Amino acid sequence: MPQTTYGLRPDRFDSAGQDQLVDVRDLQAALPGIRRLRTWAHEALALRPGESAVDIGSGTGSEVIAFADAVGPTGSAVGVEPDPNLLASAERRATQLDSTARFHTGDAYGLPFGPESFDAALCERVFQHLTAPARAANEIARVLRPGGRAVVVDVDWGTAIVHPGDRSVVREVIDTLITATTNPFSGRRLPGLLTAAGLVVDDIGSHALVQNHGAGAGSLVTRIADLAVARGAVSATQRDHLLAELARGAATGDIHLSVTMFAVLAHKPH
Numbered sequence: 001m002p003q004t005t006y007g008l009r010p011d012r013f014d015s016a017g018q019d020q021l022v023d024v025r026d027l028q029a030a031l032p033g034i035r036r037l038r039t040w041a042h043e044a045l046a047l048r049p050g051e052s053a054v055d056i057g058s059g060t061g062s063e064v065i066a067f068a069d070a071v072g073p074t075g076s077a078v079g080v081e082p083d084p085n086l087l088a089s090a091e092r093r094a095t096q097l098d099s100t101a102r103f104h105t106g107d108a109y110g111l112p113f114g115p116e117s118f119d120a121a122l123c124e125r126v127f128q129h130l131t132a133p134a135r136a137a138n139e140i141a142r143v144l145r146p147g148g149r150a151v152v153v154d155v156d157w158g159t160a161i162v163h164p165g166d167r168s169v170v171r172e173v174i175d176t177l178i179t180a181t182t183n184p185f186s187g188r189r190l191p192g193l194l195t196a197a198g199l200v201v202d203d204i205g206s207h208a209l210v211q212n213h214g215a216g217a218g219s220l221v222t223r224i225a226d227l228a229v230a231r232g233a234v235s236a237t238q239r240d241h242l243l244a245e246l247a248r249g250a251a252t253g254d255i256h257l258s259v260t261m262f263a264v265l266a267h268k269p270h
Contacts, residue, residue, distance in 0.1 A: 038153075041205075044265040045120045045122065045149055045265075047071050047075075049074060050074040052117065053077050053078070053121070054078045054080060054113070054120075054122070055077075055078070055080070056108055056121060056126060056139075056140070058086075058103060059090070060089045060093060061089070061101060063124070064077050064090065064101040065077070065097060067120075067122075068099045073100065078118075090103050108130060109135050117143045117145070121149075122153075123136070123153070125261075127183055127189075128184065134197070137193040137196065137199075140199075146270040148267065149265060149267040150266050151266075154187050154262060155186065155262075156259070156260055157174075157177055157184040158184060159259055159260035160174050160177060161256055161257065164249045165242045166245075172228050173233075173242065187206075188262070190262060191204065191264055199266035199267060200266055200269055202267055204263070204264050206260055206262045208260050209261055216246055217243050217246040218257065
């Protein structure tokens with residue numbers, strides 16, 4: 001699986017969602033793909049001067065600062081982030097850049113704003129960690145103004161590919177990864193969740209996050225393979241053989257580790 005320093009702590013939005021093994025901060029080589037989807041998201045939202053925008057799960061604040069630049073001095077750009085350390089980092093960053101971006105403590109289940117507060121909303125890599133994603137979708141719909149648009153981005157761990165390796169062993173490892181995730185199929189569920197919340201889906205983007213072949217199995221696959229052994233899904237010998245095959249694949253160029261991320265653009269009807 002790809003590895004990145006960007007992403008969410010699995011407990012940031014849901015204390016029940018302890019997905020330590022699928023923390024997307026580990027997906028280092030996925031950064032180019034994530035950046036491309038972020039570019040797609042900004043183009044899809046097409047913020048205009050004077051509009052208001054919110055980033056739900058704003059992390060270190062990079063997207064909120066970009067929103068602030070887009071909406072200008074007559075608009076507003078707000079980030080919502082429950083992690084106090086990330087919130088402080090975002091505020092420092094905004095101050096250093098003399099940005100009008102603002103940040104609030106909050107989570108995807110209870111946004112600290114009134115109904116119809118925003119023209120645009122972004123929510124990236126949050127839903128996979130939620131035990132009640134429909135609540136979060138309803139919150140996005142609640143804070144959007146009629147005609148407002150949202151982009152929700154998330155991984156679908158059911159699309160994970162691990163090559164080379166014995167197919168039965170790989171299947172057990174991927175099933176272990178899926179089992180260890182609170183909402184593993186979040187990517188494919190986004191359109192239905194947003195539609196059920198009363199939004200209209202306008203477009204869907206996707207990007208396969210492919211790990212750099214030089215990384216070999218990587219820390220995520222290694223940890224998941226260890227967990228598969230612990231839960232009795234594969235033997236220690238099968239795990240060791242899989243990791244050895246991936247190491248050989250990395251050395252010869254015959255390796256592919258990826259997962260697909262989806263981005264859904266929707267709007268709130270008038």
